[in-house]
Amino acid sequence: MEEAGEALQREGIKVLLSAQSGEHVPHCPHGPTLLFVKVSQGKEQGRRFFACSACRDRKDCRFFQWADEKVSQARLQSREEYNRSCQxxxxxxxxxxxxxxxxxxxxxxxxxxxxxxxxxxxxxxxxxxxxxxxxxxxxxxxxRPSQLLHPLENKKSNAQYLFTDRSCSFFLDAITRLGYKRVLCVGTPRLHEWIRSKSSLEESQRKVKSLLLDIDFRYSQFYGEDEFGHYNMFNHHFFGGEAAHNMCQKFLREDGGRGVIVVTDPPFGGLVEPLAFSFKKISNMWSPTSDPGEPE
CATH class of the missing domain: 3.30.160 (Double Stranded RNA Binding Domain)
Structure with missing residues (x-):
């Protein structure tokens, strides 16, 4: 497995991540773009470029910009207008x-x-x-809004293969048995609704709370701002801005940060490195030692 992973790093497209990723970079409709480069034999080949964090297929998001490209003010304005039209x-x-x-x-x-x-x-x-x-x-x-909404099926950006009720029951039983009181559901809408439906029947001291983060904005129709956040897990982008970020951080830090667990189901074709980077940032949000005003 390690050899296969090394081979992937040596050939193809590599994503370049740093502590500043997401800052001062161009945006597409899915938030801050990521920096990529072609690699061969472990060495960079050609120019670096920015592309969508969530969509690997240009048919799903057309954004592309060379990292060293100078973009005119007119093009920047047109891009901003287009991004707004996609929200x-x-x-x-x-x-x-x-x-x-x-x-x-x-x-x-x-x-x-x-x-x-x-x-x-x-x-x-x-x-x-x-x-x-x-x-x-x-x-x-x-x-149960996931039973009303059509699943989004793009394998590389959405891929909503929803958990069955049996799977949700198994997860909730395990979470409860292990003593967790709060669940951050990242891309797991059916588990979120299952927890909410079952917790309403529990005694107050046994209730499990959940917060859903998902790129599917349609859930905004059914859940309040303290129950759902429109979120891109590939670039740690909260579409609701600072208010949504703070809401999530408040949820994570409740009760001194104790008793919280993250459950996620990323799209099958998504890039692993940006996901790991985002979950590190979520961990930093949770850490009581980090300053709420500091960037993750």
Whole structure:
């Protein structure tokens, strides 16, 4: 296995990571880009370049920039506008306002558009009249959003092969048995909803809390800002900015940082080095010895 790993480092594309990775680098719709270089026989070949951290296929994210390239102000402005156009149509807070209005509707008026993957208020019905719409969306449906949403299937950037209920039950039993009280679910939405649904039935002293970090913004429709963070695990980017970062850090440091565990299920084709780098940063967020104002 070590020989295979060394071979991968000697041939192909290498990602260059440092303590400053993510700072003062160009952004794509998925956050800060990563620095790459072609290598052959363990030596760099050609120019270094920036590319998307999450998408290895240029069809999924077209961003590319040579590291030594001078980019015009007009191009930078165009890039910023494009990045903004790729973000969710609403803020997390706006999604939560809609969610509260949705829950207040009678069951017969609760609808979900399968084509647009969106909870519908009465004012949305006309716009979605020709779409496939699910009616009578119950509270039980809302507690299991992964069963409403279509899984994202790109193996290299999303690959939502969701855990079965049996697997979730096994994980939660093990977590509880080992004495953990909080679970940071990174890319594991079904485990997050399973923990939340089961913990609501437990006595307060036995409850397990969870926080979901996921690149799939659609979960913003169902969870508050203290339950879900829109996050890219390949560059440790919180799309909600400093507020989302601080929310996650508060969760990790609760009770002096004791009793917390991270469970993750990365995309199959994702790069290992950036993932390890991100989880090191999460560990630094958790560490009570690190200053909240310091960069991870």
């Amino acid at each position: 969710p149509p609403m803020s997390h807070q706006q999604y939560m306002t809609r969610f509260q209005e949705f829950v207040a509707l009678p069951l017969a008026k609760r609808r979900f558009c399968r084509d647009c993957q969106q909870l519908l208020l009465e004012g949305d019905w006309q716009e979605h009249s020709g779409h496939r719409v699910l009616g009578d969306v119950s509270i039980s449906h809302l507690k």
